[in-house]
Amino acid sequence: MPELPEVETVRRSIEKFLLEQSLEKCECKRHDLRYSIPVKALEDELPGATLDAIERRGKVLIGHWQLGPRKRRCLLMHLGMSGRLIIQEREKKPPVWQKHEHVRWTFTDHLLSFIDPRRFGSVEICTPGKLSKHDRVKNLGVEPLGDEFTPALLFEQTRGRSQCLRDLLILGKVVAGVGNIYANEALFRAGVRPQRRSNKLKKREAKVLVPHVKDVLNEAVEAGGSTLSSGGYVDGEGKSGWFQFSHAVYGRDGQPCPSCQTKIKRVRALKRGAFYCSKCQK
DNA sequence: CAACCCACCTGACTGC
DNA sequence: TGCAGTCAGGTGGGTT
Numbered sequence: 001m002p003e004l005p006e007v008e009t010v011r012r013s014i015e016k017f018l019l020e021q022s023l024e025k026c027e028c029k030r031h032d033l034r035y036s037i038p039v040k041a042l043e044d045e046l047p048g049a050t051l052d053a054i055e056r057r058g059k060v061l062i063g064h065w066q067l068g069p070r071k072r073r074c075l076l077m078h079l080g081m082s083g084r085l086i087i088q089e090r091e092k093k094p095p096v097w098q099k100h101e102h103v104r105w106t107f108t109d110h111l112l113s114f115i116d117p118r119r120f121g122s123v124e125i126c127t128p129g130k131l132s133k134h135d136r137v138k139n140l141g142v143e144p145l146g147d148e149f150t151p152a153l154l155f156e157q158t159r160g161r162s163q164c165l166r167d168l169l170i171l172g173k174v175v176a177g178v179g180n181i182y183a184n185e186a187l188f189r190a191g192v193r194p195q196r197r198s199n200k201l202k203k204r205e206a207k208v209l210v211p212h213v214k215d216v217l218n219e220a221v222e223a224g225g226s227t228l229s230s231g232g233y234v235d236g237e238g239k240s241g242w243f244q245f246s247h248a249v250y251g252r253d254g255q256p257c258p259s260c261q262t263k264i265k266r267v268r269a270l271k272r273g274a275f276y277c278s279k280c281q282k
Numbered sequence: 283c284a285a286c287c288c289a290c291c292t293g294a295c296t297g298c
Numbered sequence: 299t300g301c302a303g304t305c306a307g308g309t310g311g312g313t314t
Contacts, residue, residue: 003307034290034309059308081308082292100292118291120308135310163285172309179307228307229294250307270286272306 002079003179004059004144005220006233006241010085011056013236014063014112017087021107023049023065028103034080034122037103041125045073046105058140058176061085062131074131080120086113087236112236140176144213149175155206158198165201166194166274169213178213181226181250184275186213188249193281194274195267219243249275 002010025047031037046065052072053064063075077085088095088111095111097104103114103123114123126134141157142148157174158165168174169183178186187194189212192205201209220226225241227233228251234240244251248258253266257277267274 006307078308080291081306116291117293118306118308120290120292161284167285170308181307226307231293233307271288272308 002059002083002225002233003182003220004056004177004217005182005223005243006225006235007056007059007061007079007177008221009225009235009241010079011054011061013087014051014054014061014085017110017236018051018107018112019054021051021110023047023051024106024108026103026105029097030102033102033116033119034078035124037123038125041073042103042123046075049073051107056177057137057143058172059179060136060140062137064128072128074126074128074134076122076124076126076131076134076136077114078122078136080116080118080122082118083114083116083121084234085236086115086234086238087111088113140172141174142176144175144178144217149210149214151203151207151210154210155201155203158201158206161198163198164195164269164274165192165198167270168198175213178217180272180274181247182213182216182220184250185248186216188276188281189216191281193276193278195269195276196282219246249277251275 023046026042028037028039028042031039049065049067051063052066055062061077065073067073090109090111100117101113101115105112166183169178170180184194190209220243223241223243224235225233226244227240228244249264252264253275255264257264257280260279262277262279264275265278
């Protein structure tokens with residue numbers, strides 16, 4: 001569900017409302033998410049701490065907490081397919097736990113809730129020193145919106161790989177945070193089919209694909225992400241995104257291509273849909 | 283190492 | 299209205 005733009009939108013909500021705030025308590029309703037939630041550390045160690053910074057690596061949110069003069073911890077949060085982080089103003093009475101609300105952080109003025117019906121998401125904790133070696137972070141490719149993601153890097157990384165480009169983009173080893181929606185959209189803009197083998201990508205195609213990946217992601221962040229259906233993604237304040245109305249191919253199989261009116265096709269790869277225009281994309 | 287398949291889990295939607 | 303089948307924004311483990 002949440003790809004980089006959705007995670008970035010949530011990150012900004014958290015930054016806006018929770019930075020420098022002190023944590024009063026943390027409660028865990030259930031721990032059996034994708035990885036077992038460290039209940040004891042969250043409930044016993046974290047209260048009294050201050051959220052110093054919130055950063056994003058790919059689709060992973062990393063909260064930096066100051067627990068004491070020399071004690072710091074990093075909280076890694078992944079939203080999986082259906083996860084949400086919702087911020088509410090604190091009322092006199094704590095609200096009843098929602099269905100699928102698994103963790104709740106109570107700050108001085110706000111509540112932060114981690115809600116995840118499918119439980120593919122995770123909440124983990126580690127020390128700052130071990131952050132770069134953490135399982136959720138250590139194998140991630142470059143940030144797509146950063147300077148390291150260049151046509152030269154993409155071209156070099158496509159050599160010797162036969163997997164299709166859509167998969168190369170979403171699997172995170174080369175570039176981190178691009179999911180199925182934005183991979184399909186960027187490939188459409190670049191005129192390259194999602195099922196094209198990576199090692200068949202030409203240098204001049206890499207040159208246009210990389211800026212399109214960046215543009216699609218930046219536009220989606222500006223639009224607050226994509227909300228695909230009711231009950232779908234919302235930002236920290238519960239607001240839907242609207243980039244779904246700008247999708248050219250994703251989820252539009254059978255509908256006309258916005259550029260040439262040809263019917264958008266859908267194929268399956270890695271058990272997931274890939275969408276393209278057979279006329280505009282080669 | 284790379285490619286591929288599958289499982290994890292719940293809910294929304296489609297078609298009969 | 300119900301019920302079965304299909305699909306979903308992600309990712310890591312196992313197998314070939």
